[in-house]
Each structure stands twice: as structure tokens, then as C-alpha cells.
Amino acid sequence: MPIDPQDTLLAVQASLAQLSSLIVSYSFSAIGAVILLVVxxxxxxxxxxxxFAGLGHIHGFDATLRHFFSKIVRYAILILVVIMVLGQFGVQ
Structure with missing residues (x-):
């Protein structure tokens, strides 16, 4: 049973059209995720x-606690950002 080149060409064209639509949809998600990560x-x-600067203005505030609280805030925000980026890709 010979393979018809016309059918093969149509199948390849349909696959490429589907692939290009997937690439476009995921590229927008990826670009949005990168922008979200940077921001x-x-x-x-x-x-x-x-x-860190705000706590430095408080007289007598411990320097170790300044570092600790400022890092807590930083990593809490970064964790929220990572969760938002994962949500961008559909992970829940």
C-alpha cells in the first residue's frame, strides 16, 4: 500500500500549524513569567x-534583627512571586 505524498504533506502542515499555535501561546506565558520574575x-x-533603612532609624534597634526582618520580607515576596509564576503556567 503506497503512501500518498499529498496526504503526508497535509498531515505535516496540520501538525506545524498546531505546533506554531502552541509555541505562540506558551511564549506569551513564558515572557509574562520572566517579566513577573524580574519585577x-x-x-x-x-x-x-x-x-532595613526604616528599622535603622529606630534608636536602639538591634542590627541583627534589622537584617533578619529585612531578609524575611525579601524572601516572603520572592516566594509569592514564584507561586504567581507557577500559576502563570497552570500549576496550582
């Missing part, structure tokens, strides 16, 4: 520096 990383750093 989240910047916001986490800004929040860390702000908390």
Missing part, C-alpha cells in the same frame, strides 16, 4: 532595603 525580584530588593 518581583526588583520589588523584593526594594522592600528589603526599605525595611
Amino acid at each position: 518581583g525580584y526588583l520589588v523584593a530588593g526594594l522592600a528589603e532595603r526599605s525595611i
Whole structure:
């Protein structure tokens, strides 16, 4: 039973069309996730520096606690950002 080249060509074209639509849909999700990661990383750093500086203005506040609280805020924001990025890809 010979294989018809016309049928094969149509099947390949249909597969490529489906593949291109998948690539476009996932590329928008990936670009959004990268943007979200970058913005989240910047916001986490800004929040860390702000908390560190703000606690530094309190007279007698322990330096170790300044570092601790500022890092807690930073990593809490980063964890939320990672959860949001995973949600972008459909992980729940």
C-alpha cells in the first residue's frame, strides 16, 4: 500500500500549524513569567532595603534583627512571586 505524498504533506502542515499555535501561546506565558520574575525580584530588593533603612532609624534597634526582618520580607515576596509564576503556567 503506497503512501500518498499529498496526504503526508497535509498531515505535516496540520501538525506545524498546531505546533506554531502552541509555541505562540506558551511564549506569551513564558515572557509574562520572566517579566513577573524580574519585577518581583526588583520589588523584593526594594522592600528589603526599605525595611532595613526604616528599622535603622529606630534608636536602639538591634542590627541583627534589622537584617533578619529585612531578609524575611525579601524572601516572603520572592516566594509569592514564584507561586504567581507557577500559576502563570497552570500549576496550582
